[in-house]
Amino acid sequence: MPQRARQVKAPLAQGYLVVDSKKCDGCCSCMLACSLVHEGKENFSLARIQVIMNPYGHYPNGIDVLQCRQCVYAVCLQVCPTGALHTDAENGNVRVIDEEKCLGLQCMKCIDTCPYLPSRIIWNHERNVAMKCDLCISTPYWNENGGLDGKQACIEVCPMEALRLVRKVPKQLDAVGYDVNLRGEGWPSDKT
Amino acid sequence: MTGGYTGKILRLNLTDHATTIIRTSDYEEYGGGIGIGTAIFWDLVQDKSIDAFDPRNVITMMSSPLSGTLTPGACGRTEVNGIGPQAYPIGWFTRGNMGGRFSSQMKFAGWDGIVIEGKSDSPVWVRIVNDEVTFEDASDLWGLDTFTTQEKIWIEANNGQKYGKWIQIGLERGGARTTARPAVVCIGPIGEVKCRIASLIHDAGCAVGQGGFGAVFGAKNLKAISVVGTGSINVAHPQALIEARIWMKKHFGLSPEASYKKEYMPGMISWTQPPGTDPTTEGFRAANLGVAFLAPESSGGVACLGCSRCCRPRLASGEGNQSNCVDYGFYKEWATERFGRYTHDFNRAVDLPQRYGINVYSVRRGIDWLWCLNQRGICGHGKEIDTDLPFNLIGEAKFLEILFDKIVNGKDIGLDLRDGFVRAAEKWGRLEEDWRTGLLMFPYWGYPEHGLDVRTEVLWGYSTIVGDRDMNEHGFNYAFFFYPMQFEDYTDSSKLPITAQEMVEICAEKLIPFEGDPLMLDMSTKNQYSEHLAKLTAWQRYYSRFWLQGIQYCDFGWPNFVNVLGPNKRGLTPEGEVKFFNAVTGKNITFADGMKIGRKVWNIQNAIWTLQGRHRDMLRFAPYIYDLDLDLGNGPRGAHERLIGWGGLFSTYPQPVFEDGQWSFKNVFGRKIDRAKFEEWKTIYYKLEGWDTSTGWPKRSTLERLGLGFVADELERKRKLGRELN
Numbered sequence: 001m002p003q004r005a006r007q008v009k010a011p012l013a014q015g016y017l018v019v020d021s022k023k024c025d026g027c028c029s030c031m032l033a034c035s036l037v038h039e040g041k042e043n044f045s046l047a048r049i050q051v052i053m054n055p056y057g058h059y060p061n062g063i064d065v066l067q068c069r070q071c072v073y074a075v076c077l078q079v080c081p082t083g084a085l086h087t088d089a090e091n092g093n094v095r096v097i098d099e100e101k102c103l104g105l106q107c108m109k110c111i112d113t114c115p116y117l118p119s120r121i122i123w124n125h126e127r128n129v130a131m132k133c134d135l136c137i138s139t140p141y142w143n144e145n146g147g148l149d150g151k152q153a154c155i156e157v158c159p160m161e162a163l164r165l166v167r168k169v170p171k172q173l174d175a176v177g178y179d180v181n182l183r184g185e186g187w188p189s190d191k192t
Numbered sequence: 193m194t195g196g197y198t199g200k201i202l203r204l205n206l207t208d209h210a211t212t213i214i215r216t217s218d219y220e221e222y223g224g225g226i227g228i229g230t231a232i233f234w235d236l237v238q239d240k241s242i243d244a245f246d247p248r249n250v251i252t253m254m255s256s257p258l259s260g261t262l263t264p265g266a267c268g269r270t271e272v273n274g275i276g277p278q279a280y281p282i283g284w285f286t287r288g289n290m291g292g293r294f295s296s297q298m299k300f301a302g303w304d305g306i307v308i309e310g311k312s313d314s315p316v317w318v319r320i321v322n323d324e325v326t327f328e329d330a331s332d333l334w335g336l337d338t339f340t341t342q343e344k345i346w347i348e349a350n351n352g353q354k355y356g357k358w359i360q361i362g363l364e365r366g367g368a369r370t371t372a373r374p375a376v377v378c379i380g381p382i383g384e385v386k387c388r389i390a391s392l393i394h395d396a397g398c399a400v401g402q403g404g405f406g407a408v409f410g411a412k413n414l415k416a417i418s419v420v421g422t423g424s425i426n427v428a429h430p431q432a433l434i435e436a437r438i439w440m441k442k443h444f445g446l447s448p449e450a451s452y453k454k455e456y457m458p459g460m461i462s463w464t465q466p467p468g469t470d471p472t473t474e475g476f477r478a479a480n481l482g483v484a485f486l487a488p489e490s491s492g493g494v495a496c497l498g499c500s501r502c503c504r505p506r507l508a509s510g511e512g513n514q515s516n517c518v519d520y521g522f523y524k525e526w527a528t529e530r531f532g533r534y535t536h537d538f539n540r541a542v543d544l545p546q547r548y549g550i551n552v553y554s555v556r557r558g559i560d561w562l563w564c565l566n567q568r569g570i571c572g573h574g575k576e577i578d579t580d581l582p583f584n585l586i587g588e589a590k591f592l593e594i595l596f597d598k599i600v601n602g603k604d605i606g607l608d609l610r611d612g613f614v615r616a617a618e619k620w621g622r623l624e625e626d627w628r629t630g631l632l633m634f635p636y637w638g639y640p641e642h643g644l645d646v647r648t649e650v651l652w653g654y655s656t657i658v659g660d661r662d663m664n665e666h667g668f669n670y671a672f673f674f675y676p677m678q679f680e681d682y683t684d685s686s687k688l689p690i691t692a693q694e695m696v697e698i699c700a701e702k703l704i705p706f707e708g709d710p711l712m713l714d715m716s717t718k719n720q721y722s723e724h725l726a727k728l729t730a731w732q733r734y735y736s737r738f739w740l741q742g743i744q745y746c747d748f749g750w751p752n753f754v755n756v757l758g759p760n761k762r763g764l765t766p767e768g769e770v771k772f773f774n775a776v777t778g779k780n781i782t783f784a785d786g787m788k789i790g791r792k793v794w795n796i797q798n799a800i801w802t803l804q805g806r807h808r809d810m811l812r813f814a815p816y817i818y819d820l821d822l823d824l825g826n827g828p829r830g831a832h833e834r835l836i837g838w839g840g841l842f843s844t845y846p847q848p849v850f851e852d853g854q855w856s857f858k859n860v861f862g863r864k865i866d867r868a869k870f871e872e873w874k875t876i877y878y879k880l881e882g883w884d885t886s887t888g889w890p891k892r893s894t895l896e897r898l899g900l901g902f903v904a905d906e907l908e909r910k911r912k913l914g915r916e917l918n
Contacts, residue, residue: 027495043424055395058510105366141430186449
């Protein structure tokens with residue numbers, strides 16, 4: 001029987017993945033890298049960052065990069081009945097999931113209550129557990145140190161340099177704080 | 193099963209709407225893509241001499257073991273094989289390839305490929321969601337353009353769930369989900385009427401253009417295939433794969449914000465290219481940015497799945513999205529001339545051939561030809577070729593729309609054009625003359641000139657004529673032509689960041705299994721009928737049949753011979769191809785191993801062409817290639833008054849030559865192909881391949897050495913086996 005949801009006062013995460021969807025070219029290498037280093041195989045459905053493309057979209061729309069926001073008010077933390085979804089104090093309070101404690105199909109509350117579409121908590125239908133971006137703290141298939149002081153596979157492979165790890169808490173309203181301008185001086189200026 | 197493969201190939205029988213499974217392991221020795229496609233075709237098509245529109249024609253749509261993996265250039269491409277109706281005089285067994293994401297979704301769904309055979313009684317589309325495959329009624333899609341078709345299927349294929357959230361696959365809670373739209377390949381109205389130059393279209397800007405496979409889909413009453421998957425692709429060595437990707441970025445890559453330098457060109461080396469415009473980089477970026485290069489609207493870039501190159505645009509208007517290179521170049525000059533400047537009408541013109549599903553290469557040279565005939569009073573209202581085509585509107589989208597509608601409706605000259613421009617010329621009694629004068633720039637197998645001329649860039653011509661279609665492989669083209677032509681005085685090596693000698697030395701050491709023969713790269717007139725050029729042609733054919741079209745490394749990035757960012761200007765080839773392949777599959781092959789498989793596939797294909805009726809006497813270019821110089825003011829340029837389109841951009845044609853003991857880039861405009869010497873070259877080439885020099889047919893000894901005794905048996909049964917003594 002799932003335990004009742006606990007009210008969790010979560011300390012702020014000390015790192016956030018931000019993107020520039022104008023810079024992104026939709027190659028989805030971030031998704032491939034994420035699935036590869038965490039699961040050891042390629043599977044879009046198991047990538048903890050999702051890129052949704054509409055080939056007929058109107059720029060800057062048509063490509064949405066959807067990553068976990070490491071929310072200040074993380075509903076997923078609060079609804080997890082087992083504490084599987086918790087802040088990792090040793091790794092800058094990144095919100096992570098202890099899969100051994102995850103109730104999987106019996107619960108799925110974190111997935112259902114994530115306020116963003118698509119849910120940033122990923123359902124692993126192969127292993128029957130919830131997963132989320134851990135900023136590469138645990139990458140069984142990549143011999144690199146991840147987390148706040150290490151590397152993130154998505155950032156490392158992104159050809160457009162359209163992903164970055166920042167320390168400052170992004171604005172929490174809508175997507176504005178997480179979809180930012182990462183274009184440098186070498187980037188062609190917008191025509192309009 | 194080795195990493196990279198899903199283990200299953202889906203076999204669709206359209207005649208009785210049935211599906212069966214082919215084990216990938218039965219064909220794994222051929223690699224993937226064109227290798228597996230060719231081998232399956234060989235096994236399933238008992239009579240190889242059938243017409244492209246025969247229901248027994250088998251079309252394969254294959255992935256590679258690297259599809260859907262983090263391999264730049266190879267992740268998203270799909271190879272299509274089968275008998276195509278475009279080639280003249282015989283629709284050869286042929287190939288086409290497209291980028292995008294179709295093959296990846298196919299593998300996520302659990303399929304290494306799709307084999308299509310038979311013919312449906314009525315229009316259908318095929319819905320694939322993981323291992324669930326259904327044949328759906330396409331009567332409401334028939335007649336729709338390709339973009340509308342895809343948008344409708346995106347809704348129908350997922351039972352009306354909206355995108356932007358997780359799409360549940362199946363009804364059960366806890367089942368698989370995806371955020372992706374299904375990957376759809378489909379035909380437009382041009383394919384439905386079996387026009388021989390019809391394309392397959394996927395997303396926007398992704399097309400299997402050459403070959404005419406859109407017409408084969410039409411003949412089979414197959415409107416579209418939709419696939420989406422939620423499964424996993426096993427990777428043998430995940431650590432090695434991500435390391436390879438980062439290694440490539442670190443040692444050979446370019447920041448998207450780096451300023452362009454001309455020496456980046458050879459091998460299309462850049463890790464990526466920024467979208468947007470910069471007048472200093474026109475030569476490099478225009479081909480990649482398409483309409484975004486011209487349009488005064490905001491734009492960003494698009495890449496095929498998993499690729500490190502961002503070579504296609506997305507635009508604020510959404511029109512012209514993902515179209516680059518010939519997708520927009522086919523009409524750029526006409527549009528510019530018509531309006532005197534860029535107008536948004538051009539975006540629409542770029543989308544139209546894709547919406548209708550027609551091959552822009554043919555359209556480009558076809559319009560050039562019709563215009564020339566119009567100027568000469570031969571084609572037009574009340575003329576010998578009677579048409580009410582509004583030639584005064586060439587350059588506008590409206591002209592294309594009228595032309596395509598005529599083909600679709602079979603009205604006016606449209607009915608004849610359903611057979612393509614070369615067959616229309618034959619029907620109109622113009623083929624001989626217009627091939628002689630060069631007005632009809634379709635120099636090989638009825639395919640349009642690519643913009644890269646046979647007489648100057650002979651490897652392009654040789655590779656095409658010993659094969660089945662416009663080669664469309666740019667490895668040497670980037671290094672030897674596009675790179676030097678950026679420099680005003682490319683003949684002075686001291687002014688080049690990469691000299692001709694450096695270029696040749698680096699390339700020559702990478703030409704396994706013919707490495708160490710730099711004269712293979714001597715494009716001088718005196719060397720162009722030599723065994724060296726035969727070896728280079730063979731290298732190109734083997735490389736393409738395994739690494740390019742088998743493993744499906746994108747031609748826009750591979751081979752990567754020279755790279756100024758790499759160690760000592762050395763590019764990724766041959767180390768890169770192998771590194772990614774072995775990481776994914778867990779095999780331990782060498783580059784040379786891959787080339788051997790490529791040779792094997794190439795030999796099966798020559799056997800198929802032989803069974804289709806090929807003989808060495810048929811390997812001839814159009815007469816103007818032999819009889820007219822390619823030079824400004826002469827030959828086809830003179831005949832056309834003004835060469836419209838891609839080729840019109842080139843006022844010089846550099847190639848590397850070895851003269852007086854030195855390498856240099858030299859302008860080779862002004863030469864033609866010598867008939868007699870080319871015939872002698874064919875003999876040299878056939879000897880090198882181990883084929884009968886009198887017929888071009890494969891010999892048993894050669895086939896058996898390659899492990900293809902079963903091919904020799906079939907040829908012998910059909911009395912088509914080459915003689916050993918020749």
